[in-house]
Amino acid sequence: MNSNRKPGVPVWMFLILIAGAARAQQYTGYKPVADLPAFKQRFATESQKVQTITADFTQEKVLTALTEKITSYGKFWFKRSNRVRIDYTKPFTYRMVMNGDKMLVRDEQKENRINVRSNKLFQQVNRIMIDCVQGTILDSKDFTSRVFENDKQYLLEMTPASKSLKEFFKTIVLVVDKKDYSVKSIEMNEPAGDVTTILFSNKTLNAAVADEVFAL
């Protein structure tokens, strides 16, 4: 018997089928959105109706290979357009405010004001964050996207197109509520297999949010 025999055509076909099936089943309970252009249009239109968001969040970072995870908590604000504030409150304090082209970062020791235009990486991070909550992520040239749905939510799988983003992310997965088209969770999958999930709770849409919240 020849144990070095190369797999023939049927074996390759089988492997391709298995790979295809694995990819299709990647998101259990979801099916691909049939009319993607229509979804994009609807997503953009509905997202436009969201002027402000206030929410709590829970962030869980899982270091897969090290079987280690860390959970942090905080508060999130968004005001159209281009204004985001993220406050981590437990187990550490950290504030990030994005207001147009300006950014404020305050950690436990220092405060730093950054002009995002002067730093390409900050510019990209800023853009991704704003695009995610503003509903314009599907138009971003930084990603190719696939969209899935179940009866309650949409799932947007964003794959970085640029080399600089590919270094940090394998995919970013957004789960969007069908009810109001707001983002329920953001999952950042890193190339080495680590995963960070941000889950939003106590979400309030379109309540008054003072401009001072985003003061730099």
Next chain:
Amino acid sequence: MRYLRYSLLLLLGACASAYKGLRPVAVDPSCAARMAPQGLGTAWYTTSVDVIGKHISGLLLVKQMPDSSTRVVFTNEAGVTFFDFAFAADGSFSARQVIKQLNKKPVIETLRKDFALVLGLPFRNGAWQAWQEGDEVYYGVAQKKETAYFITGPDCASLRRLETGSRRKRKVTVEQTGNNALLPDTIIVRHHTFAMTISLRKLERP
């Protein structure tokens, strides 16, 4: 003329060895065994790094692995991994993951040496010599071009700091606070030959 005299004095001061005042003393084996750093247990730390006018913050995980290796992983607050270093049980080092912005030999080498000192790796194989200066006893282990010290009080009651230095220059000091040497509350790594400080504060998980 006066200016020249001051300059010469400053120059001589700068050239004077930081270790000039050390006088050899006999090693106290029981003190050395008791005080030699034993590494760190698994913990997360909030971290800030100040290097030549730049400031970076994030979270640092020190993790003891089942194979007795230690992993040191630095992420930003939003969870993106900046580097993942592995120190094997035999002290060998590998950079498992480093982002492009930090993936430069001098950066990795500096961080490797800093974390090796924090983890007490230079002290694993003993071969100590001892010196005294004032009320401090220096237990030193010769490295390739430097000496790594752990420094105790005269009564061997406390570990004051860790340090590396060349023959003349103090290079890096590590100071810890807290009651548990394996899980210190804070760790400060300070470079003395250029402006770099790493500050760690242990996280209490919610």
